[in-house]
Amino acid sequence: MKCPDEIAPTIIELISTAILRIRAAGWSGDAELCAIEADHVHNLPALPLNFSPDLLGFYWNVERESFLGAANDHATRKGTARDFHAFE
Numbered sequence: 001m002k003c004p005d006e007i008a009p010t011i012i013e014l015i016s017t018a019i020l021r022i023r024a025a026g027w028s029g030d031a032e033l034c035a036i037e038a039d040h041v042h043n044l045p046a047l048p049l050n051f052s053p054d055l056l057g058f059y060w061n062v063e064r065e066s067f068l069g070a071a072n073d074h075a076t077r078k079g080t081a082r083d084f085h086a087f088e
Contacts, residue, residue, distance in 0.1 A: 003051035015044050033074055040067035 003011070018041040025033035040063060047055055068084070075082045 001051050003048040007051075007056070008048050011044055011047055015041055018044075030078075033071075036067065036070045036074055039070070040064070 018037050022034050022037045025031075025037060043055075043063065044059065047059065071084070072082055074080075
C-alpha cells in the first residue's frame with residue numbers, strides 16, 4: 001500500500017529529528033541515549049515503502065510509548081531535562 005501523502009512527510013521529519021538528536025547525544029558522549037533514540041525510529045524508514053495502518057499503529061502505540069518511557073527513565077537517572085518538544 002502506498003503511504004498516504006499526508007503521513008510521509010511526518011515520518012521523514014521524525015527520522016530527521018531523531019538523527020539530529022542521536023548526533024547530539026553522541027557528541028555529548030551519551031551512548032545510552034543514542035541507543036534509545038535509534039531504537040525509537042529504526043523501523044520508520046520501512047514504513048513509507050511498506051505502509052500499512054497496522055504498522056503505523058504499532059509505531060504509535062508500542063515504539064513511541066517505549067521511547068517515551070525509556071527517555072524519561074534515562075533523563076531521571078541522568079538528572080537531565082526531558083526534551084520531547086522536537087517530536088511534537
